[in-house]
Amino acid sequence: MFATVLLALMAVVQTDQTVQVQKGTRLDVVNFAGDVSIKVWEKDAVRVQVSHSDRETIDIKPGEQTLQVRSHNRMGPPRSLDYEITVPAWMPITVAGTYADITLDGVGGDVNVESARGDIKVTGGSGLVTLKAMSGDITVAKAKGKIDVHSLNESIHLADISGDLSAETTNGDIILDRIDSSNVDLYTVNGNVSYDGPIKDKGVYRLTTHNGLIAMAMPEKANATLMVRTYTGGFKSSFPLKLDEQNPKKRFTVTYGNGSAHVELESFGGTIALRRPGEARPETAPRKRRTDSDKYKEKDKDGNLGAFVEPFVNTTVNTIVNDRVNTLVNTIVSETVNETVNETVNETVNETVNEAIRRAMSGLRFPVPVPMVMPMPMPAPRPVPIPKDWR
Numbered sequence: 001m002f003a004t005v006l007l008a009l010m011a012v013v014q015t016d017q018t019v020q021v022q023k024g025t026r027l028d029v030v031n032f033a034g035d036v037s038i039k040v041w042e043k044d045a046v047r048v049q050v051s052h053s054d055r056e057t058i059d060i061k062p063g064e065q066t067l068q069v070r071s072h073n074r075m076g077p078p079r080s081l082d083y084e085i086t087v088p089a090w091m092p093i094t095v096a097g098t099y100a101d102i103t104l105d106g107v108g109g110d111v112n113v114e115s116a117r118g119d120i121k122v123t124g125g126s127g128l129v130t131l132k133a134m135s136g137d138i139t140v141a142k143a144k145g146k147i148d149v150h151s152l153n154e155s156i157h158l159a160d161i162s163g164d165l166s167a168e169t170t171n172g173d174i175i176l177d178r179i180d181s182s183n184v185d186l187y188t189v190n191g192n193v194s195y196d197g198p199i200k201d202k203g204v205y206r207l208t209t210h211n212g213l214i215a216m217a218m219p220e221k222a223n224a225t226l227m228v229r230t231y232t233g234g235f236k237s238s239f240p241l242k243l244d245e246q247n248p249k250k251r252f253t254v255t256y257g258n259g260s261a262h263v264e265l266e267s268f269g270g271t272i273a274l275r276r277p278g279e280a281r282p283e284t285a286p287r288k289r290r291t292d293s294d295k296y297k298e299k300d301k302d303g304n305l306g307a308f309v310e311p312f313v314n315t316t317v318n319t320i321v322n323d324r325v326n327t328l329v330n331t332i333v334s335e336t337v338n339e340t341v342n343e344t345v346n347e348t349v350n351e352t353v354n355e356a357i358r359r360a361m362s363g364l365r366f367p368v369p370v371p372m373v374m375p376m377p378m379p380a381p382r383p384v385p386i387p388k389d390w391r
Contacts, residue, residue: 016048
């Protein structure tokens with residue numbers, strides 16, 4: 001009996017609903033947690049598929065300009081749901097999620113996607129494409145129009161993009177492949193920036209990072225004015241340059257052709273690298289910080305590891321010993337200091353109190369009586385009354 005009731009409470013419901021839509025209608029989806037996968041077909045209709053418990057309801061509300069998809073839980077907070085939605089290729093789409101991975105494949109209209117903690121992957125999109133993620137990777141391919149991408153703690157990868165482009169992240173790389181644009185603005189704080197695409201006449205290209213590498217493919221017949229700015233980083237190029245300002249290590253300007261395009265590369269603490277299109281791109285490989293252990297693992301000229309293993313072992317042992325000794329010394333010093341401080345404070349307080357009492361006593365104008373213990377008086381014996389008959 002109990003098992004039957006439990007199964008009834010945990011019943012799974014499959015929602016599969018198709019709604020006819022007219023051109024100009026926008027799809028608006030909100031999902032707290034789970035996956036949202038959207039693909040296209042040739043019908044002027046939207047199909048929504050999702051599995052959920054019988055405690056939840058899926059609201060699909062068509063309107064004059066918007067088709068809304070929401071979920072409601074009758075007995076608590078929202079749960080994780082995985083949506084599979086099929087839409088017409090022309091349909092503009094808006095998706096918002098908190099813990100949601102969002103994937104759009106083959107869409108052809110405006111796209112507006114936001115996810116607080118989840119990855120965003122979009123293939124297609126035209127017109128206005130806006131993507132925002134707080135903690136998640138963003139990947140966009142085959143989009144055209146005005147593309148605006150923002151991420152906080154992950155990387156951005158854009159490929160086969162046509163149109164004005166703006167991408168910004170705080171902790172992550174920005175990698176661009178096969179870009180056809182005359183207006184590019186890329187910015188990251190901690191990460192690499194890589195651009196691969198033609199430099200169009202009268203175009204504007206700004207690539208900026210504070211701590212990272214900037215790599216750019218420069219066509220041989222480009223018409224551009226190149227401005228390079230670095231402060232604690234360096235500069236390298238796979239081809240020779242004729243500099244207008246002779247400061248090749250930090251800041252300089254280079255003019256290609258008639259110089260109509262404006263190209264600005266700035267890295268405060270990283271290297272700026274130029275290459276020809278089609279050359280190797282080491283900046284796309286994951287960054288790996290070189291440590292002392294990597295150095296000791298390398299082979300010597302004869303192919304032997306012994307000469308490098310021994311100093312590596314010695315260094316490791318010394319590091320462990322030093323760490324333990326420092327920890328022990330810090331503990332002893334801390335205990336000793338605390339004990340000394342407590343003793344000093346107690347002594348100081350006692351001396352201060354005694355000195356205050358002495359000064360107060362010496363300042364009195366009359367002698368202070370010394371309390372003395374007085375003997376307890378003995379009670380006097382009471383007379384015994386004489387009876388009247390005896391008198």
